[in-house]
Amino acid sequence: MVKHGLTARLKRDLRINKELYLILLVPLIWYVIFKYIPMYGTLMSFQNYNMRLGISGSEWVGLENYRRFFSDPYFSRDIWNTISLSLKGIVVGFPIPIILALLINELTNKTFTKFVQTATYIPHFISMVVICGMLKVFLAKDGVISSMVSLFPGVSIKESLLNNANLFATIFIGSDIWQEAAWGSIIYVAAIAGIDQQLYEAAEIDGAGKFRQMLCVTLPCLAPTIIIMLILRVGAVFTTNNEKILLLINSLNAEKAETLSYYIYKKGITNADYSLSAAAGLFNSIINFVFVIATNFISKHVSETSLW
């Protein structure tokens, strides 16, 4: 007689899947050691953390650090900038690697394809410092990008485009795409490579041209990958690239360019204010997590794919 209680089911499960669980245990231990044990660091945000005294010795101040964090005059502006940059980045930047992968998939010459892929992902490797230096030159009054923009009727360029706070999002996201799109398309190229060729053959027999094949075969097969990537991307909504902001920000565009993490970093330069950074970090994490839970929930119910 097969028992059906929970413990019984669990015992049976452990017996059947023993090998799988053991395999899983190894990386799981790694997670416990290197990810969970350090989590006590979040306690720093509730303390007046002192490096010497450590967690056990530092004074507890409850929510004081959070109060300091939220009551900063620049808090709401910086949050708004962070969200705005991130969301715009997702809306514009997320589809591009996918489109790029689809287009690359349509190239027929193998050598040309290799060349294109290698060339387009080069910016990913060039250090941010150099990229931003180049960007500034392009955006200068007489730079390449400004010259092209001034071709539009009614537009006159008086100074570097970087000084225009309203253009910052475009510049930031545009250059992100320049730097990262090709590298990000690799995952989709790989996914497309894994699609069963028979599906394409069947579609062709049914009379579908290349475009229809893409719509009816490629995209649906890519869907799980796309959805997972999207959920993961949304999970980084509150994590902006500090180094890039540091390199591009100036007094004139700061209004739109200053993100929360950059502000906290600025504040921390004069003091080693670890408690404040910890509080900011925890806040960031919570927001990211909430976004992911929401997106994952939606995706679970709309499609079959989800993160968990």
Place this chain on the structure above:
Amino acid sequence: MIKKSNSRKVFEVFNIVLMLFLSFIAIYPLIFVLNASFSDSNALLRNGGRPLWLPIDANIQAYKMVFSNKLLLTGYMNTIFVVVVGTILDVVLSAMCAYPLSKKGPMLNSIATKIIIFTMFFSGGLIPTYMLVKNIGLMDNIWALIIPASISTYNMIILRTGFSSIPESLTESALIDGASQIKILFKIMLPLVKPTLTVIALYYAVTRWNAWFDASIYLQRNSDRWPLQLILRQILIQNDVNTGETGVDQMQNVAESIKYATIIVATLPVVCIYPFVQKYFTKGVMIGAVKG
């Protein structure tokens, strides 16, 4: 054979032109850096960031200097070690994590997945991690660069997605044949997800190649263990100190061209890796080993 329609031909031409354009604007930074590395430093200062289609006052001074930098050579050795050993470790651990989680059977998978994904969002931060590495005794040890940074949950999830598209029947038939799960994983499953595996191996390898931060805090005492990117970063930052703010005026101005030569030397090998890796992305890898 189905003839290409006219619109199809137009599309293909347009695609090629577009790709050429994109390749060009993507290659430009490399062209600039390459030219700058062969140029005269003072001429570079006068030129600022303006486009360089040819080197100015071409010379190989910078490369001579770069190759005589002892730290650069040890940096290369260290980086290669970390990349090779690290990537292997990363991929193995990720596979051991992703494979069981991709199965629908095990009851604990759901909790395990949640536990793991949770760590993508919440972390203790720099100090506790540092303390941990210290307490384990990995300080000043090159393994401090390898072990703590091993699994990227992001990559692991990608791999899990790859595994989940393999039909369960494949595993079942192998189990019936008497194979252990470990054997199944390494001998059967991994080859089946080659494209995905290659992608995450590539991601891991490149991340490791580019990494410098861990070395900067764990290897303070031995600069002969520093990886390439850390050394490169030092050279790059020195020159970007904003005028007049530092306490010490004597900006150790590394000659401009050396900065660029170092970038080339530190980056070019990795850039060239893709063509070799691309063969794993060939189409139609799925085979039907099991019918139905």
Place this chain on the structure above:
Amino acid sequence: MKLFNKVVCGMLAAALCVSVTGCGKKTVSDEVPEFKLSDKYPIETDETLRVYVKNFTPNQYVSSLNDTEFKKYLEEATGIKTNFESAPVGSEDDGFNLMLASDDLPDVIICGGWRNPEADSYLDDKTLTDLTPYLSGGAMPNLKKILDENPEYDKQTKALSGRYFYAPMILGDDILRSYMLYVTRQDLLDKAGLQAPETVDEWEKTLTKFKEMGVKYPITIRIDNTTAPFLSGFGVMNGFYHEGNTVKFGANEDGYYEYLRTMARWYKNGLLDPEFVDQTSSRISQIVTSGECASFYGAVGGGLGTYMSAVSKDSGIRFAPTKVPAQTKGEKPMWNMSQSRVHQAGAAIGYTSTKKELAARFIDFGYSEEGQKIWNFGKEGVSYTMKADENGEVYPHYTDIITDPEKRIPGTSISNALTKYASVGNPISVQSKWYLLQVNNTPEQRLGLQYANDTDVDKYMMPPLYISSDNAKSINDLTTPINTYIDEQIAKIITGRVDTEEGISEMRNTLKKLKLDELIKMHQDAYDTYSKNN
């Protein structure tokens, strides 16, 4: 599977061990040991000192601190072996803080800037050793002599509580205090028939003339909450300063707003570089060395020195350093960006060190006559010789392996070469003016240094170490938003994005709302406490 099981158990065991290992702090006694070592060098000892240097930038001469001739000279002279370590460039703060948090502190810690409010807390939470007994007990006679002879230095070296926590780098001459120069173009002045400008009005006339002559950017300067060139011409100093016993803040004063009006006018009339908000070195180097930009406010070495050597020989470009702009012609200018004679850079002794007396003697050596020579110049016969210059003054002259570009590694500067033989950046010693004057040895640079230091800044500069650690957080919470606001608002005013008068009155109101008055009061209180205790 058996092997596999073993591995898994091993990892579990490791995990357990790790979680049980606490952060045990070494307990070290507070007692000051008797001083046994003689004060004659070299000292006889087999011990090796661990020396941590926060700011070290490798270059073509020196890839690691342990790799220098300087280290050999020091070890020879003091008799003490050393092992240097440092954090990589760009990660100094993280590396330094983590090092300070560990249980196993270095014997000697050399930092380029000990933080203002943390002096006493370093002593209280047992990070650094209290040096007071070492100084009074005879373990650091050379430093003590200098502090006794100069009570002003003594005052600035002590933490707020009156204890000594570090041995500072002391600037040996006033000319070392400021290295920021106002520079314009001699060849353009000659062409225009003008003298070098000395007041803000004269500068405006000069720049206008340059503009008429076709110069693209008559001047480029960084203007933000940390630096405000030409403000000295308005009777106001940037940031916090004091007049008598009253603490003031630049952006709170009327003179500051006069300054903004002037800068806005300069921008409008095309005198000020329209891209002045972007002061990255690559851009500034380019416009100055190509001749497009005629004037700047910059460092004597990394700025003027670099530009002078990068300018193409046939361009005819010659630079002219000018006096710091004064409010009235002929008067001494109010201030220029300066350090105090007692620099924030210095050496401290880790609390957990077991070789404290040795460390103290090692540090103290730098202040002796022999020590000063080694730190500043290296070794006689190798990196310097005692000579007289054209005025008959005798002092160490660097040898040509340092001064001659042909004998140096190509593409390097004098200061690069020096890092091999001496340690001139932040010496734990008395920094010699002859080092600076020889590194910056062109007449323009020397003149510039003279001008840069010819100000009344001592009357106004805030003393170092006057903020206590308890106040630091609340001061910082007010300071960051205020500084952020100032940066953005003055950029808007100067570039004309807002009407000047509206912008100024908005600025006054917003600063009030951001509690500037409260912040000034906090600084005033801190200053009063400091004055009382000293």
